[in-house]
Structures are given as C-alpha cells and as structure tokens.
Amino acid sequence: MAHETTSANPKVNYEYRRRKARDEMRGQVTSFAMMIFMTFIAFIIVLADFDKFYAFPILLVLAAAQVVLQLYYFMHMSHKGHGTAALFLYSGALIAFVTILTFLTIVWW
Amino acid sequence: MDMNKKYTARTWPESPEKTTLEGKNKFLGFWLFLGGETVLFATLFATYLALKDKVPSNDHYLAADMFELPLVFIMTMLLLTSSLTSVYAMYHMKNHNYQKMQTWLLITVLLGLAFLCFEIYEFNHYVHEFHHTFTSSAFGSAFYTLVGFHGAHVVIGLGWFTLLLVRNAKRGLNLYNAPKFFVASLYWHFIDVVWVFIFTVVYLMGMVG
Structure with missing residues (x-):
C-alpha cells in the first residue's frame, strides 16, 4: 500500500525511528522530573501546615496533574x-x- | 503471521505491541480492564472517605495520629521511580534491545519489591503500635481494604513481570511476547496512578485534617 505509515518499511527509516525514540525518552525523563517536583510540593504543603481550605484543592490539582503526565506520557495516551x-x-x-x-x-x- | 519469526533492530516494526491482531486485541481489552479498575478503586476510595476516622470509641487512633510523612515519601519515590524504569524497559523493547529491556524490568521488580516491604512494615506497625486492625473499626476496615487492594495489585504486577521474564528468558523478543511485556508495563503504570491518589487522598489529606 502506497499510503502505509512509516511502520510498514522499518528498514528505510531506522535512523529516523531511533532518533524519534530517543527524543521521546528524553520527554519521558522530563515528565518524571516534573512528577517528582510535584510530589515534593505536595509533601511540603503538608509539612507547612496549611489550612485544609487551601491545602486540599492544591493537593488534588497536583495529584491530577501527575496522573495526566503518567497517562499521556508513561502510558503513551498522547500517541495516535x-x-x-x-x-x-x-x-x-x-x-x-x-x-x-x-x-x-x-x-x- | 509467524509469531516466532526472528527480528533484528532494523526489521522490528515500529509498534510491535500492536502489529499482530492478538496484540491489538490485548491492547484494547486491557484499556477496557483499566476503565473497570478505575471504577473498582473509586468504590474503595468512596468507602474510605465516608468511613475515615469513624471509630467506635475515643481510645482508637485516627488517621492524623498514625500516618508518618517520611515513610509515605519513601514509598512514593520507590513506586514513581519504578514507573520510570518500566518506561525505560519499553523504550528498549521498541528498539529491539532485549537484554536492556530485561535489565530495566528486573530493576522495576526490585523497586516494587522494596515498596512492598515498606507497606508490610507499615501495616505491621499500625497493628502492633496502634491496634489499628482490619476489624478494630469501620475506619480500619476501609483503610486496609483500599490500601491493601493496591498492595495486592503490586503483588500481582510483580508476579506478572517475574513470570514473563522467566518464561521468555531464552525466547528472545518477538511479536509473540512484545504485546505481553507492553500490557504488563501498562498495568504497572496504572498501579502508580492509583498510588498517586492514595498518597494524596489517604495520607497527605489525612494528615492535614
């Protein structure tokens, strides 16, 4: 089929695929760093003893953001x-x- | 299609997990399962939130008395890191580097095992230090059901990875086992998704009030 996706002809675009995979892996490490950062913020909020009126929404937003990163990058939901x-x-x-x-x-x- | 055909990094398809019909079906079926798992954990979270700190008398300890930040922090870091190591494993799977994939999966299993040890220590600590057991209060039942169900998922995930690694140790990477490794890693990520909500809703929000 003429309109097949790149996967049909792996030999031709080997170098391209390698580079793409490497770039994607770099993105994965970035999202991991962001998740770690958000986890730190969440624990600091609890340590800082904020009122729950402020703490609960922030904690929930941080959790939701982490889950989005996990789903769309680690679990590849951003892919076609x-x-x-x-x-x-x-x-x-x-x-x-x-x-x-x-x-x-x-x-x- | 010959499932046991030998591939090299150059002939390996771009999405090996979805190249065969079986792989496609596994992928779709597994996401349906994860939708169901979401509902399962929601019922346990809902029960926990409704029964949190509901104890029969004043001499029972409550969430804020028992939970300790350092322990939860270590467990969170272990599971989050194990999620990244399984991403590395899938990266090498897509590059058809079987040995590196095995190595990263082994690291994932070890991190998961460490998480599990901390969880066992934690439960043991609550039972002996605070007499917080499965039957001591509605709070206890809800807590151990929710967190224990997650722990059981970790056990299953570890067993799954281990069995895949052992059974395919000598087979090499092909289109027969690539979807299996991929789906197991999806399961492992989902376990981390659930843990994000557990450490936020149960531990962090439990300690705030």
Missing part, C-alpha cells in the same frame, strides 16, 4: 490510536467521580 482507550478510561473515571461524590454527600454518620 488511543481514542478507544481514552473512551474506556474516561467512562470509568466518570463513574468513579460520581461514586465518590455520592458517598461524600449522602453518607453522614
């Missing part, structure tokens, strides 16, 4: 062909959100 994967995961996440919201609001003893 992850539409159905995203549909499955976000459907699960929607139910997850509603479940937690429900338990936080109707369980009161």
